Amino acid sequence: MKILTFTTLFPNLVRPNNAIFVETRLRHLVASGQVEARVVAPVPWFPFTDKRFGQYGDFARVPASEERFGLPVLHPRYPVIPKVGMNFAPALLANAAKATVGRMLDEGYDFDLIDAHYFYPDGVAAVKLGKHFNKPVVITARGSDISLIPNFAKPRKMIQWAAANAAAVITVCDALKTELVQLGADPATITPLRNGVDLQRFHQGDRAGLRREIGLDGFTLLSVGHLVELKGHDLAIGALPLLPGVTLLIAGSGVELPRLQALARELKVEERVRFLGAVPQPELPRYYGAADALVLASSREGWANVLLESMACGTPVVASRVWGTPEVVAAPAAGVLMRERSRQGVADAVQALRADYPAHDDTRRYAEQFSWDSTTAGQLRLFNAIVRK
Structure with a gap:
């Protein structure tokens, strides 16, 4: 054909x-x-x-x-x-x-x-x-x-x-x-x-080694996507004052960068936010594998590929309840859906995930259903x- x-x-x-x-x-x-x-x-x-x-x-x-x-x-x-x-x-x-x-x-x-x-x-x-x-x-x-x-x-x-x-x-x-x-x-x-999800490209690595390589210490969140309003990176930053000791990595580029940087300064969490810029897809597994959770606070998503990419690397997710996302995050091994799309909603979901954190191998097995x-x-x-x- x-x-x-x-x-x-x-x-x-x-x-x-x-x-x-x-x-x-x-x-x-x-x-x-x-x-x-x-x-x-x-x-x-x-x-x-x-x-x-x-x-x-x-x-x-x-x-x-x-x-x-x-x-x-x-x-x-x-x-x-x-x-x-x-x-x-x-x-x-x-x-x-x-x-x-x-x-x-x-x-x-x-x-x-x-x-x-x-x-x-x-x-x-x-x-x-x-x-x-x-x-x-x-x-x-x-x-x-x-x-x-x-x-x-x-x-x-x-x-x-x-x-x-x-x-x-x-x-x-x-x-x-x-x-x-x-x-x-x-x-x-x-x-x-x-x-x-490409299960060969997105796979579990040496988590401790990746964290040392990237320089992470303590519970770390990762937010991936273009720096545009609908992706909700501002909500992830806004949740940090409610999550003491938690670090946030943001992978992406876009017009919202100055506003997000200003928000981090305003909330006095700039030392806990790292802007990685645009990360090529082959390098993303390093960050997925080093983070403790992916945060996706989007206002709209058909089927967000970053969710399965993170899970395939053994990292559970925290995500907003929009469109196809509940079809992706459908078991405890996958992660937690936010009760509301807000700063508090992000913080509450992260805390719920930490309270009942799944085994990384279980999260990977969940993703393997989605080849x-x-x-x-x-x-x-x-x-x-x-x-x-």
Whole structure:
């Protein structure tokens, strides 16, 4: 089977950590030996590569094509219209990708279906491309594309149209399927296939050695994710005055860094907070393995990969009760869910975890239920059924 993966959420040479979970799922699918794949991952057009332009400068430095883990990846450019562009994004994205997809077909890569990730604008654009090239489309819903974007009237209508015209929809958790059905999607077309975890990359190490290497002493929390408001790093910092002697490591970069640093100073906990910056995924197991607990205080998450990554390293989690997270943290060995998403809620959950702390081996065994194998098998069943039709 030949597939075309279409999404703006894909790692690239300039931003190697961008939506790495999409690439990981595709790599495991291709490793089955039953699928050949190529990737079209458009990036916004921007004229200047200077780093002072932030993420737009990053977009400009992304190469037109590259190869990642043996997968050919093309990066056509599409126009982004600031402030008013949200309603036009699917059409702009589809029109910009047509020439690239057309050349791919002309050169002999006659794919069987389009595998799209994120409903808006990517999934809507993919359905437009599918109609243009007469190819079936499968859209994977991943989180805020269903939990947030449908709050806007025009995008909501386009998401409903895409769901009705896609050959099938995948959701990364049951909660997103429920929300899609409430939006009017046919439940018979929706298949939940949760993200897995790479059990070879994320594994238990020498915990005592890792702690010495990183310089940790006492109970240590780890918070991983972009430094943006929805990730709730501020709540983890805010819990520290209620958790004497506890240290917090924060792995990630983003616009919230100055505010988070100021908050740590204001609360007089700056000596107990370490900002690690952006940590490449291959280095994350060191920090997961050294920490005593991962804290994820997000306001929105479809299926947070950091939870299983931490558990696979033997480290339990403290997490907010949002969307798919209760489906991940579903046993004492996994960790504790917060009663409320607040500073006090984080502190109470950490204290509850410490009072009944699971064995690291039990946490690892819990994570082993979530290998990528069943996700890959589910994709193959679904894709094969679509191609047969």
